[in-house]
Amino acid sequence: MILSSRFALASDNIVSESFDGEFVVVDLTFGKYFSFSDSGNVIWQAVSSGLSAAELLGVDQSKNPLLAVSEVEAFVLRLLEAGLIVERADTEGAADGLADSLREQLQNAAEKPDIQVFDDLADLFLADPIHDVEEPAGWPVVRPT
Amino acid sequence: MASRPADVTVSSPTEAPIRPETVSHYATDVIETVHGLRDRFPLTCRIQLPGLDIAVHLQDGVLARAINENLVAARARESRTTHLEIFIAHPGIEGVMPPAAWNDELPYLPHAIGMRLERDGLRASYFHDLDHWHLLNMRSGIGVELMRGPKAYPPWEAGAPLRPFLHWHYAATGRRLAHCGTLGHHGTGVLFAGAGGAGKSGTVVAGLLNGLESAGDDYVLLDADDGGTVTASPIFSVLKQDQAGYGRLGLADRLPSPGALNWQGKYEFHISDLCAAGPAEKLRIKALLVPKISHEKRSWIEPVSRRAAMLALAPSAIHQMPGERESGFRFFSRITQALPCHVLHVGTEPREVADTVAAFLETQA
Numbered sequence: 236m237i238l239s240s241r242f243a244l245a246s247d248n249i250v251s252e253s254f255d256g257e258f259v260v261v262d263l264t265f266g267k268y269f270s271f272s273d274s275g276n277v278i279w280q281a282v283s284s285g286l287s288a289a290e291l292l293g294v295d296q297s298k299n300p301l302l303a304v305s306e307v308e309a310f311v312l313r314l315l316e317a318g319l320i321v322e323r324a325d326t327e328g329a330a331d332g333l334a335d336s337l338r339e340q341l342q343n344a345a346e347k348p349d350i351q352v353f354d355d356l357a358d359l360f361l362a363d364p365i366h367d368v369e370e371p372a373g374w375p376v377v378r379p380t
Numbered sequence: 381m382a383s384r385p386a387d388v389t390v391s392s393p394t395e396a397p398i399r400p401e402t403v404s405h406y407a408t409d410v411i412e413t414v415h416g417l418r419d420r421f422p423l424t425c426r427i428q429l430p431g432l433d434i435a436v437h438l439q440d441g442v443l444a445r446a447i448n449e450n451l452v453a454a455r456a457r458e459s460r461t462t463h464l465e466i467f468i469a470h471p472g473i474e475g476v477m478p479p480a481a482w483n484d485e486l487p488y489l490p491h492a493i494g495m496r497l498e499r500d501g502l503r504a505s506y507f508h509d510l511d512h513w514h515l516l517n518m519r520s521g522i523g524v525e526l527m528r529g530p531k532a533y534p535p536w537e538a539g540a541p542l543r544p545f546l547h548w549h550y551a552a553t554g555r556r557l558a559h560c561g562t563l564g565h566h567g568t569g570v571l572f573a574g575a576g577g578a579g580k581s582g583t584v585v586a587g588l589l590n591g592l593e594s595a596g597d598d599y600v601l602l603d604a605d606d607g608g609t610v611t612a613s614p615i616f617s618v619l620k621q622d623q624a625g626y627g628r629l630g631l632a633d634r635l636p637s638p639g640a641l642n643w644q645g646k647y648e649f650h651i652s653d654l655c656a657a658g659p660a661e662k663l664r665i666k667a668l669l670v671p672k673i674s675h676e677k678r679s680w681i682e683p684v685s686r687r688a689a690m691l692a693l694a695p696s697a698i699h700q701m702p703g704e705r706e707s708g709f710r711f712f713s714r715i716t717q718a719l720p721c722h723v724l725h726v727g728t729e730p731r732e733v734a735d736t737v738a739a740f741l742e743t744q745a
Contacts, residue, residue, distance in 0.1 A: 248491065250706055252713040254686035259694070259713075263705045264491050268695060270687055353691060 237311055238289040238304065241327075242282045242320040249319050251283060256340075260319060268353040269319065274302060274344035278310055281337050282320060285327070290334045291341055301347040310348035317352070397483035400493055404500040406480060407515040414467045414524045417475045421467060427451050430601055430613045431458040432549060434542070438468035441530055446538040449650075452596070452614040452659050462553075464516075466523045466545055472530055479511040479526045491705055503548040505702035507534050514544040514702070518552060535643030540599055540616050544702050550601060551704040556711045559696045561597040562612045562663055563587040563734075565741050569595065569663030571602075571612060571719070572671055573693035579671035579726040581620055583733055585629050588619075588654040590734035595660045596651070602665075604711070608718040614659035620646040629730050666744035668693065668716060669724040669737075679727035679736040689721035720744070 244251070248263040258279050260269040271279050281291050288307050314320045398406050421437035425447045428434075438444055469476045482488050488506060497504050503516040510532050516523035523545050527533050537543075547557045561572035561580040572580040584597040598620070601613040626632060626647055634654065638647040652658040670684055670692040693716060698708040722740075727733055 247706075250709050252690070252709070254690055254713075254716060257685060257687035259687055259690050261694070261705075261709055263709070264489065266695075268691060270691065353695070 241323045245321045272346035272349040275348045277341045399483045434464045436466045446541040468525045556602045558602045562595045563592045564663040579673045586730035586733040593660040610665040612663045617650045668719040668721045671724045674725035684723045690716040
């Protein structure tokens with residue numbers, strides 16, 4: 236079910252940039268940074284562009300066992316859980332050309348879909364009234380309770 | 381902006397703690413009131429920075445000295461220069477209200493609050509422990525740093541005075557105050573990005589001690605034009621080293637009386653203490669280096685992915701500054717995409733570190 240869904244960025248506070256095909260995504264509200272494995276980058280580009288993950292799965296999995304449906308599904312679920320994407324009600328997708336191009340990249344991926352979360356700074360954004368200055372951050376951070 | 385008459389005395393603009401819905405009103409009220417008390421501030425410091433003239437009204441003391449000593453005056457006035465008028469205010473100045481507290485029952489979410497303020501042409505940051513506010517009206521260019529008393533400011537304030545105001549101003553003009561170090565030679569330089577403890581400051585000091593120049597450590601002003609040219613200009617002159625670094629870098633021979641340790645347990649000194657010419661006027665940045673302490677005798681430099689460089693640059697560069705997060709993310713993305721990115725594995729010998737950076741600069745010229 237999740238594979239056939241279409242998604243959009245969860246809000247204006249989720250911003251993403253590509254660096255030579257590798258994405259860095261930040262949740263501006265909570266200060267979490269995200270990056271992906273090579274196949275994760277392709278899937279991120281697809282789902283954040285309005286494609287469904289199913290549209291990428293014309294990949295010949297016998298040639299690339301890293302891309303098991305269960306792995307792709309688990310990856311998309313992690314994107315949802317991280318609050319980076321939300322399901323769209325409409326069903327309009329991205330252009331077919333984009334799917335073809337991404338499918339080819341996915342076929343050549345060397346890593347299974349994975350997401351890295353960098354949230355060391357997350358507490359800075361939730362600087363509630365109980366916080367302290369901590370070296371080396373040098374900025375108010377939440378004091379452990 | 382309409383000003384209140386100077387004889388208006390206000391004990392507090394709002395009795396109730398500040399909430400997201402009232403923060404714009406509070407900021408406007410404080411700025412308007414304090415601006416009306418202009419004649420009651422005994423001292424005015426004026427400083428010319430790149431594209432910006434600032435007049436700061438305050439009382440004499442540590443912050444006044446910090447503004448005079450720690451900011452780097454621009455050597456030439458840019459053709460398009462704007463003006464900020466800042467008041468460093470506290471209730472010891474007649475008529476100034478005590479700072480209001482944030483409503484403890486509501487989380488202080490800087491990004492959400494920043495977005496709300498931006499819609500009203502305002503900027504604000506708040507330090508809870510001291511009810512310390514920075515407030516700026518972007519339309520009028522008038523700002524207030526409001527605190528409980530003359531010394532009731534966060535410990536980092538003196539090292540980089542006026543930082544939030546400068547950050548807001550430069551972000552609005554497409555430049556960026558960035559948490560980076562720099563080293564250069566003959567006007568060409570590299571940018572060092574990374575979290576605290578990565579080796580940025582030690583590398584900058586090692587370079588300055590061995591003939592290189594710097595536009596600053598900790599914070600520099602970055603500009604990036606549409607053609608991909610990135611420049612760094614100095615804003616703050618302060619360098620910092622902890623006692624171990626001070627000894628390792630041989631600074632005790634150069635600066636035998638460094639004064640007291642600061643709030644981080646570090647000595648503070650100035651670029652001009654190590655480089656007679658003072659901070660570089662401007663460096664054309666040729667590469668972004670991510671320092672990593674290697675514990676090896678020799679240093680070496682190798683390419684790193686732009687993604688890794690962005691993750692070293694963006695978090696601290698964006699989140700040590702209040703507000704402007706999305707524009708910051710886009711700006712630092714542009715910087716990262718415009719520059720070659722490398723890791724500098726920092727060796728243990730200061731002179732060798734400087735030579736490695738100098739040799740790298742030669743290859744980038």
